[in-house]
Amino acid sequence: MNLDTSPIAAIATAPGRGGIGVVRASGKSLGPLITALFPGATLNPRHATYIPFKQADGSIIDQGIAIWFKGPHSYTGEDVLELQGHGGPVVLQMLLGRVLEAGQEDGLRLAEPGEFTRRAYLNDKLDLAQAEAVADLIDASTEAAARSASQSLSGAFSKAINTLVEQTIGLRMLVEATLDFPEEEIDFLEKSDARGQLAVIVDSLDHVFRQAAQGALLREGLNVVLVGQPNVGKSSLLNALAGSDVAIVTPIAGTTRDKVSETIQIEGIPLNIIDTAGIRTVDEAVDVVERIGIERTWGEVAKADVILHLLDANLGPSAADEHICAAFPQGVPVLRIWNKIDLSGHKAGLDVAADATHLYLSANEHQGIDLLRTELLRIAGWQQTGESLYLARERHLIALRNARAHLDHAAAHAAQSDQSLDLFAEELRLAQVQLSTITGEFSPDDLLGVIFSRFCIGK
Known part of the structure; x- marks a missing residue:
């Protein structure tokens, strides 16, 4: 990761x-830059x-x-200079060029x-989870996602993680202090209620994970693929x-020749x-364009989070439908959607059978659409908890899962005897390390490089 501390400049607006x-x-010090840009002004x-x-020749670029x-009372913790002018791209490029020219001797780049x-992260103005929340707030595509990103940016997610770390450290200190005095190890687990303290930590972690997992849905969403004859x-x-x-x-079969996406x-x-x-089979496909479309369909199915397998309720199942269903990837939730109930006489409804979940609706008449929406939320794991959610990323969820696994191992050692206290303490340490990667207390430089490279220039 580049740790160059020379002054920097960029256009900060879109x-x-x-x-x-x-x-x-x-x-670190922009006094010379300010003097060069505004000689005689304060x-x-x-x-x-x-x-x-x-x-430099005194001609005016803009008024602003x-x-x-x-510093340190700024976004980055360093001196920050903001020049706010009119938002024309040529004007801003001229202004940026002048700033870079004026700061050239000081290494401005x-x-x-x-x-x-x-730099805000490195100067302790933000932790890593808050820094990621900045990008998530900019990229938020829904009001709920924006609210959750703002919640994380305010430090609520970091506070929850830090509380878990402190609880884990507290129990670690207790265990490791006992290891330093072997004569005190007898009945330590019972006397200190170490198992009870561990259970509290596990419950707290599970609660944070549920909120983070719900928030991750707001950030990533689900890829729902419609498949059928x-x-x-x-x-x-x-x-x-x-x-x-x-x-x-249209009533003409094969109208859709390529994927159509809508969020x-x-x-x-x-x-x-x-x-x-x-x-349909390659033999049935009428031309090369349709065959390519079918190949692309299976490409989308391979990336699906949820598959909606549409069938004609008026015609009933066919061998071709079963052939399609058999080719779906393992582990991906599949809803069998029986469409056109306005023609078949079925009622809108949901039937959870042994082979699959069947949902009856009419897309033309908008019957059963709300049932489908509710079922998609259920598959997504969405729950109306009424709690504030954290717009978590996949790396946060992985760290929480890993920490939970180490706590499970610690509980297993605690269930054996006091002779396993050293292993108990080591699993607590590993859980602490996993949790600390979320806020950046322990983060490798290559991870930081990847995270910040995905931001826009000027942020």
């Missing part, structure tokens, strides 16, 4: 035209100054506001993606779920609904 654009610089820390932005945040936030109503179902005519619907929200959960070409 590309394109806007009413306002911001050029940001950060460094910028007071944390005060907005309306001032002309000039080229300059704000100097003197263009910032890397995420470098401002990385031609003309069973896949495109109609996509339109019904989306609430608009996203896909072309919808159910209770704030983003669902990426993917309509695919109808599946």
